[in-house]
Amino acid sequence: MRIGRYEIRGLLGRGGMGAVYKAAMPVTGRIVALKVLKPAEIMADLVGEDALREMFYKEASAMASISHPNVAAILDVSGGSGEGEGDPAPPHFTMEYYCGNLGALMGETYEVERESRRLGVETSLAIARGMICGLDRLHYEGIIHRDVKPFNVMLAEDQGGPGTVKLIDFGLSKLRGERTVRHKGMVVGSPYYAAPEQEADPESADERSDLYSVGVTLYRMLTGRLPESGKRLPICDVHADLDCRWDDFFSTALARDPAARFPDGPAMLNALDDLEARWREQRDAVCAAPDLLGDAGNGRPFPRPRREPVKAGLKEGRTVFGLDGLWRPERYAHGEFADQGDGTVAELSSGLIWELDGSRYPLTWERAAAHVARLNRNAFAGRVDWRLPTVAELATLFTGRTEPGEFCLQPAFDPRKARLWSADRKAFTAAWYVDAELGFVWWQDLTCRFFARAVAG
Template sequence: MRSIGRYSIHGVLGRGGMGAVFKARIPVIGRIVALKLLRPSELTLGLWGRERVERLFCDEAARLGSLRHHNLVDVFDYDDSGPWPYFVMEFYGESLGSVIGETYRVEAPSRRLPVPRAVGYAAQILAGLARLHHAGIVHRDIKPFNLLVADDDVIKITDLGLSKVRGESFGGPSNLKVGSPYYAAPEQEDDPDSADARADLYAVGVTLFRMLTGRLPEDGDWSVAALVPELGHEFDAVLQRSLGRRPADRFPDAATMAEALAEADARWQRRMDGVCAASSAALCPRCVPEGAELPRRGPAMVGVHAAREVFGLDALWRPAAYWPGRLEDAGDGMVRDKAAGIAWVRQAAPYPTSWEGAAAFVAALNAGQFGGHDDWRLPTIPELLTLLTPEPVGEGYCQPAALTQPVRRVWSADRANYAAAYAADVELGYVAKADFCCPASARAVRSL
């Protein structure tokens, strides 16, 4: 399949029982979008029937398209002139699921997020849900892979395929579950019609717990301090209430939960201010021994299946060992790392860009002989790993930024194939594959 309607197709983003989502390009202007095509499986058609399946699909597009909110994905086209209808949405290269490293084995451990990032994401999810709930819509499938992450770190709620409007009945087979295991509220699994806004808040509680601890909560287990003592007990009350087994035990609405979360975060910040005031801000322990081989300089093509071993990464794509990370001011907008034998341009590219755009940023630095040099290049993954640090705990939150204009995902010179390269998340400390068109930051490096 090379085109759907007027859109050229450039890859598959995901498949499910209702159809597939493709990476597509708008003709003439060339913008990359996500195109969701209804193409239900035989099992789905047998359970629902074509008429109901098409109505559900149309309802999803209409609900998303009719609402404008910072934390909801935008739908801007719909077409039913072909064999099956499709609608077109904004495209983003990351989801919260990919950020935390969740896989199809949902119960497996995932990456923890720093508290400010986890709380910020949860607050944005609640803001988007508040808009949906105000319109009478219950999402019923809040989970990390249905939460897209925009270039500016904004959460975008997507996939309203299982949502319902206030007063609407389920109308499906009695044995069909609505929602995703581990994230769906207990009452939603037993009786989808009974799920109201508080079922979505339960899913936010599960998501917040996972972001803070890297684990899913077990029944009656809501204390993050039991898994990560450094987090303290400031968030316990929020999690205990949001994860209540009965809807009546939970927050009444998203705004109330957001207020409680902000208060808990303020208490945590006050405690951390005290920790940092008494801290010497010593670096977290590193493992790379003195005299280790310098990071590889030249770019490489590394397949995804071999990447973890080649780059020296653990199961969650984090460094198995960390570099000293001692950056010194070299003047003229540069910093150097003598241990790694490299120098960095202190300022990253001002805006996220494609992989080709990152190469153009470096070419411009060389053309202008930035800092008196014309041998700047995109860093390899081994060079980017020298900037990564372990996930912060305790005094780890007190570390100042090593480089000015801190950015998150940074392009490397290493490719996964002829359409994707690797990027390193220098804040969260992991490596990921990204399509060339996905926006990320660009930093330039040179050998000393």
């Protein structure tokens, strides 16, 4: 299947105005996200095809006008009127493609009110800061996003840790002072994340409305819950590591009256900086001096994990890997690790030998296998039995340290290289990976980039 010049590799998502596909660029084969205008019939009837086309191209124009590390870049706009005669392609544009997004990291589903994964304080603050910086760049140009939510926050795999925030989906954005075309029954924004004034009157949304959505997202990243309107539980009651000073921040961020909120991005960033500084002081005072390998062992041996790769689809994955509803182990292994002094680490209970550093960069699944082959060619640490680990083996690296009360646990490996490919396949084009820092298992297609950490023994 092709749309214009692009070869379609799969569907990424679908909405009322159209669909987003994974696509390959001509000649180079670079993977991009292609958004195409294919409105649902009811949308076309309510709003009109001309108005929808105008909104679509306005989204592309708004994104293309911004150059910022926390805003996804537009690469090409094409299709529809203005194209060569006989071109059947509908209006579409392409943008940078990233495998990761915040919704998947949190484990959020279409049942938004269900519990999600807690991301830990450092990760949550880093992502919130990236969201605010990207929004501040939009706001500086007079653009209000109006649909800030986890699935519109992509996470680039260009670095360790959670990745760089990239804001996407400007289909509902507006310029300051602009009156947008919409049917009076058309909802602008996403339930649970949209500010109260935006739900009542989408045209009243301003910078403070977008920042309210950041406040909802941060509260959820920290607690795994949505802040309930009108009866939000104090965060110090639902997260053992956070004192009640955090509630002063959320009282401002989530104020129903926009005038009581942070007036702009820099003000919200300053408040986050103060919170993070106090958090680090608390952590340093409570925790012992850091130790590379820590002392997470609980003295309980666990069975030698499965070493033979398996193929498991989405329906059976949780059962095969022994995971809960949020794709986490029923209990964390808390392995006991010893540095061998030769670039390897031994896990004493299972007898597994791990590569200490792992790959220098995030890699596709095939390149991860090539990384392992290179270790064997070079007889790294005197061994030639290196392999990509299974999910069961990778699960022995989980500490649970992002859960409340566990922040003093020290990881055995670089936490910036937490997302790791496994040898287990989901399908011909996809494999399972783990996030060892956040302690969960998920899948991605083989062209995505995660780190490789080889195992032997």
